[in-house]
Amino acid sequence: MHQTVLKLEADQVTEAFNEHKAMMPWGLLRGGLENLCLTSSAFITIKNQFIKSVGVFSAASYLIGIGDRHTENFLIDTTDGEVLGIDFGIAFGSGVQLSIPELIPFRLTQQIEGVIAPHPLEGSYKQTMVHALSALRKRKSLILDTCEIFVKEPLLDWVKEAKQKQKTEFSNRGEKVDQGADIEEEQELLSFYPR
Secondary structure, three states, X not given: OHHHHHHHHHHHHHHHXXXXXHHOOOOXXXXXXXXXXXXXXXXXXXXXXXXXXXXXXXXXXXXXXXXXXXXXXXXXXXXOOOEEEOOOOOOOXXXXXXXXXXXXXXXXXXXXXXXXXXXOOOOHHHHHXXXXXXXXXXXXXXXXXXXXXXXXXXXXXXXXXXXXXXXXXXXXXXXXXXXXXXHHHHHHHHXXXXX
């Protein structure tokens, strides 16, 4: 019975999503990029740069756990089609902790697919992502060294979340939270949390 209700709800959400998706023409972004170009060869150049930069950004977003990817958090360089991401407030998988968790590793909308069309996603887009992930794997020490900064200087949200977690642990054990009581335990939790 419970599974049937969940299936009906999922079907309703999917149906509503498809209705909204149908209202938005798939080629709006593509048309905007085409309007930047005087020739078809210029459009091919911009399209290729767009595909490659979106592929690299998607791979990096997945690796670093960047969330909050919506249209206002992408910029497109109108001279060459390169995509630039902005607003990295939700990173390192923290989007999973939101009240409505972000479970999608990167954005691949019908607008992005519209630019890639008529070529398959398995073409240049996928190859670029695979190449980017391979290159990042080869330089993983550089990435880990960069991430070490966040371990030594954690984000304020992480400190807040670690303190909240500590309060929850104290209350689960039936202990009172004494603000100055166990500073050593608090420091240990705060140093562990970013890792």
